[in-house]
Amino acid sequence: MAKKILTEYINVPGIDTFEVYRKHGGYTAVEKALKTMTPEEVVEEAKKSGVRGRGGAGFPMGMKWSFLAKPEGVPRYLVCNADESEPGTFKDHHLMKELPHLLIEGMIVSSFALGAHKSFIYVRGELMYVIRILEKAIEEAKEKGFLGKNILGTGYDLELVVQPGGGAYICGEETALLESLEGKRGNPRNKPPFPAIKGLYQSPTVVNNVESISNMPWIINNGGDAYAAIGVGRSTGTKLISASGHIRKPGVYEIELGVSVDEFLNSDEYCGGVRDGHYLKALVAGGSSVPILPAHLITKTANGEDRLMTYESLSDGGFATGSMLGSGGFIVFDETACIVRNTWNFSRFYHHESCGQCSPCREGTGWMEKVLHRLEHGHGSMHDIDLLVDISKKIEGNTICPLGDAAAWPVASAIRHFREEFEWHVTHPHEATQPGAVYMGSAALV
Amino acid sequence: MEETKPNLFKITFDGIEVEVEPGTTIMQAARKIAEADRSHDALVPPAMCYYEPLKGTGGKCRACLVKVTQGSAKDTRPMPKLVPSCITQVQDGMVVENTTNPAVLEARKGVVEFLLINHPLDCPVCDQAGECHLQDFAYEHGAAKTRYEEERRTFDRHDLGPYIQLHMTRCILCYRCVFTADQITNKRVHGVMHRGDAAEISTYIEKAIDNDFSGNVIDVCPVGALTDKTFRFKNRVWFTKPVDAHRDCPTCSGNVTLWYRGEEVIRVTARKNEWGEVKEFICNTCRFEKKNTSDWTIEGPAKVLRSSVISANKYRADLVKKPDFALKLANSQYKPIDDSRSYTTDQDQIRQLSIENNDKANHRSQLADKN
Numbered sequence: 001m002a003k004k005i006l007t008e009y010i011n012v013p014g015i016d017t018f019e020v021y022r023k024h025g026g027y028t029a030v031e032k033a034l035k036t037m038t039p040e041e042v043v044e045e046a047k048k049s050g051v052r053g054r055g056g057a058g059f060p061m062g063m064k065w066s067f068l069a070k071p072e073g074v075p076r077y078l079v080c081n082a083d084e085s086e087p088g089t090f091k092d093h094h095l096m097k098e099l100p101h102l103l104i105e106g107m108i109v110s111s112f113a114l115g116a117h118k119s120f121i122y123v124r125g126e127l128m129y130v131i132r133i134l135e136k137a138i139e140e141a142k143e144k145g146f147l148g149k150n151i152l153g154t155g156y157d158l159e160l161v162v163q164p165g166g167g168a169y170i171c172g173e174e175t176a177l178l179e180s181l182e183g184k185r186g187n188p189r190n191k192p193p194f195p196a197i198k199g200l201y202q203s204p205t206v207v208n209n210v211e212s213i214s215n216m217p218w219i220i221n222n223g224g225d226a227y228a229a230i231g232v233g234r235s236t237g238t239k240l241i242s243a244s245g246h247i248r249k250p251g252v253y254e255i256e257l258g259v260s261v262d263e264f265l266n267s268d269e270y271c272g273g274v275r276d277g278h279y280l281k282a283l284v285a286g287g288s289s290v291p292i293l294p295a296h297l298i299t300k301t302a303n304g305e306d307r308l309m310t311y312e313s314l315s316d317g318g319f320a321t322g323s324m325l326g327s328g329g330f331i332v333f334d335e336t337a338c339i340v341r342n343t344w345n346f347s348r349f350y351h352h353e354s355c356g357q358c359s360p361c362r363e364g365t366g367w368m369e370k371v372l373h374r375l376e377h378g379h380g381s382m383h384d385i386d387l388l389v390d391i392s393k394k395i396e397g398n399t400i401c402p403l404g405d406a407a408a409w410p411v412a413s414a415i416r417h418f419r420e421e422f423e424w425h426v427t428h429p430h431e432a433t434q435p436g437a438v439y440m441g442s443a444a445l446v
Numbered sequence: 447m448e449e450t451k452p453n454l455f456k457i458t459f460d461g462i463e464v465e466v467e468p469g470t471t472i473m474q475a476a477r478k479i480a481e482a483d484r485s486h487d488a489l490v491p492p493a494m495c496y497y498e499p500l501k502g503t504g505g506k507c508r509a510c511l512v513k514v515t516q517g518s519a520k521d522t523r524p525m526p527k528l529v530p531s532c533i534t535q536v537q538d539g540m541v542v543e544n545t546t547n548p549a550v551l552e553a554r555k556g557v558v559e560f561l562l563i564n565h566p567l568d569c570p571v572c573d574q575a576g577e578c579h580l581q582d583f584a585y586e587h588g589a590a591k592t593r594y595e596e597e598r599r600t601f602d603r604h605d606l607g608p609y610i611q612l613h614m615t616r617c618i619l620c621y622r623c624v625f626t627a628d629q630i631t632n633k634r635v636h637g638v639m640h641r642g643d644a645a646e647i648s649t650y651i652e653k654a655i656d657n658d659f660s661g662n663v664i665d666v667c668p669v670g671a672l673t674d675k676t677f678r679f680k681n682r683v684w685f686t687k688p689v690d691a692h693r694d695c696p697t698c699s700g701n702v703t704l705w706y707r708g709e710e711v712i713r714v715t716a717r718k719n720e721w722g723e724v725k726e727f728i729c730n731t732c733r734f735e736k737k738n739t740s741d742w743t744i745e746g747p748a749k750v751l752r753s754s755v756i757s758a759n760k761y762r763a764d765l766v767k768k769p770d771f772a773l774k775l776a777n778s779q780y781k782p783i784d785d786s787r788s789y790t791t792d793q794d795q796i797r798q799l800s801i802e803n804n805d806k807a808n809h810r811s812q813l814a815d816k817n
């Protein structure tokens with residue numbers, strides 16, 4: 001059995017209560033950190049662990065913490081990003097509803113490390129019941145003296161606030177999240193300045209994902225080095241993968257980074273393979289924003305090496321033949337999936353979720369969606385395919401926040417790897433618009 | 447005794463060296479180059495959202511993207527992405543490419559296209575025509591043809607109080623009016639609702655902006671989205687004559703520009719500098735209620751802006767200074783720009799341009815305007 005750092009006790013009945021969580025070693029990291037360590041030592045363990053941000057970008061967490069500005073007399077904040085809205089990603093939801101105390105324990109330890117006395121968990125607005133679970137857990141922790149004033153008699157104070165979002169994907173972008181938290185419209189900010197210098201209320205702020213922070217209790221209890229011993233190279237530790245699509249066992253799995261894609265996809269411990277009677281066509285490995293991969297580049301890289309579930313291996317080959325681990329939203333497509341339709345669907349999402357501040361994303365996402373809609377419905381032309389590539393290029397890299405890139409990449413990669421299928425929609429509009437019609441390769445065209 | 451000078455930063459912009467104070471943005475450095483030598487005007491990145499006098503503006507439209515090929519003398523690496531010149535501060539030894547960089551021109555052409563795909567192109571019935579920054583921007587940096595074949599997004603027109611009309615369909619969401627409203631009133635009544643390409647400027651539930659200075663949103667608007675209802679359909683700017691004037695006003699500085707048609711004052715605006723920016727906001731009384739010459743002390747003809755159609759031969763292709771590279775790029779990728787029109791008067795040019803480019807859209811919006 002693979003090592004479980006986050007989910008070892010997830011199936012224990014009552015683990016969402018303080019008593020049961022405590023009985024399984026809960027809150028020992030708070031005791032250890034607050035009573036025997038300095039904040040700097042906690043940051044040092046996070047650095048040693050090599051744990052990388054689990055929200056998508058994969059930036060080393062300890063390094064991010066060490067960038068936090070520490071001007072005199074200015075408060076510092078820790079904000080947990082629990083806005084999880086990326087299509088295909090549903091791991092934070094699972095973690096928070098099953099193990100609310102794990103996140104709270106992580107928040108206490110991390111806040112202590114950063115010298116924050118008021119920390120926030122910004123939860124996706126649709127997850128009202130999760131918000132209630134978290135609030136109940138916070139009450140319990142407060143009653144037991146793990147939150148509030150003078151925690152465990154150490155003199156350290158921490159208030160933890162759960163803030164529901166308004167239901168916008170863009171508020172998962174860290175600076176939009178901060179704007180929203182301040183009670184404003186969730187528009188991403190231009191960077192620099194980065195949140196580590198000027199974040200919430202213009203004060204130094206760290207924003208981290210739920211899963212990133214939930215790793216901290218284990219790292220404190222077992223040491224950063226023990227964490228770094230798990231995984232491969234710079235992909236240390238374990239990762240939650242939310243697997244969905246045409247597989248036998250969709251769900252959330254904790255993997256050791258470095259498991260091969262083949263094993264994750266096909267073994268019975270995880271996805272259990274593509275559903276019976278069907279075969280693999282494509283994979284979106286890390287949430288809807290990352291490039292889609294065709295079957296021949298999924299379990300092997302372009303060089304013929306085994307592709308592993310690591311940051312490095314999944315992005316091997318760059319965007320030409322690789323993708324990204326992203327937030328771990330593993331979406332599998334079998335041969336019944338129409339790539340054009342799926343690309344249109346993704347692009348509809350980004351059009352809907354663009355905040356509308358910068359022109360390339362505001363206008364470009366809508367334009368791509370309309371052209372894809374036309375192609376999918378049999379009214380496209382060959383020229384439209386190149387047009388889509390050009391629009392995506394003009395958005396990519398030219399916007400305020402990465403939502404522009406996230407909208408451009410799926411379109412560009414789908415055309416890169418499945419151009420024939422797009423062309424088939426142009427040359428065979430009648431066939432392509434039949435219910436359930438899917439391009440089956442050039443052989444089927446005869 | 448030696449004077450203590452602040453340490454100046456030296457930067458290179460399109461091959462021209464300039465020394466500026468730390469904290470200066472790339473855009474301001476470029477403007478400084480142009481202010482020293484007017485032949486460099488065409489090097490200054492276009493600004494559709496940045497508005498120097500308004501705190502917080504910039505960074506949104508992406509019209510001003512430039513390439514930083516050397517971050518600073520200390521860190522000589524190029525910046526990986528194009529950066530918005532209006533909000534990116536210079537570093538000592540920074541090297542910036544604007545009109546000399548193909549990627550910049552390509553991206554800018556993209557921004558023009560993005561701003562136009564949902565624009566109604568109703569210049570012939572728009573009061574802003576002739577002093578519209580979007581017209582200039584498209585003319586100077588865009589392609590001659592659109593590749594957009596879909597429905598354009600439309601909104602209904604709204605009155606924002608008795609004096610101002612919002613024609614949201616023309617808005618480019620530069621947020622300038624939002625910052626203006628924010629900075630002149632302490633009540634938040636004017637802002638943005640919804641998101642993406644459905645986002646719209648709104649005074650919540652059509653509440654009029656009730657403030658002595660609300661009329662300034664008209665002047666800061668780069669397009670014809672916010673227009674002066676007392677001027678609506680009165681005339682075309684290129685038929686009017688701007689004259690600087692002042693009055694003793696208890697509310698504002700009273701320094702304005704009067705726009706004459708014959709003997710009649712048909713519009714009052716604040717004065718704009720060479721970059722189209724208002725430095726002194728004026729009050730609504732001066733703007734909307736003082737339309738007699740006898741209300742004012744006349745100073746003389748207003749300086750005509752670079753961006754105004756009133757400036758001679760603004761759109762004459764043989765006189766328009768385009769960066770060479772931009773022309774080459776335009777020629778190589780799209781159909782050649784039709785530069786062979788004959789030029790008689792400014793009016794003809796404008797009319798001709800509008801007719802050529804906007805036939806269909808005009809027709810539609812004229813019909814709509816009639817209703």
Ligand SMILES: Cc1cc2nc3c(=O)[nH]c(=O)nc-3n(C[C@H](O)[C@H](O)[C@H](O)COP(=O)(O)O)c2cc1C
Nearest residue numbers: 053054055081083084085172173174208209212402
């Ligand atoms: C459009 C957009 C949406 C995002 N949504 C989320 C999200 O829902 N949850 C999350 O943790 N990070 C999200 N991110 C990434 C955050 O901006 C940020 O990188 C992350 O919260 C940092 O935490 P980490 O370093 O622990 O991953 C999003 C980014 C973008 C551009």
Ligand code: SF4
Nearest residue numbers: 355357358361399401
């Ligand atoms: S890229 Fe899109 S979502 Fe991000 S700031 Fe620009 S318009 Fe908003």
Ligand code: SF4
Nearest residue numbers: 617618620621623667
């Ligand atoms: S109404 Fe005018 S000033 Fe306001 S955001 Fe739109 S274009 Fe800018």
Ligand code: FES
Nearest residue numbers: 495505507508532
């Ligand atoms: S002027 Fe710089 S982004 Fe708009």
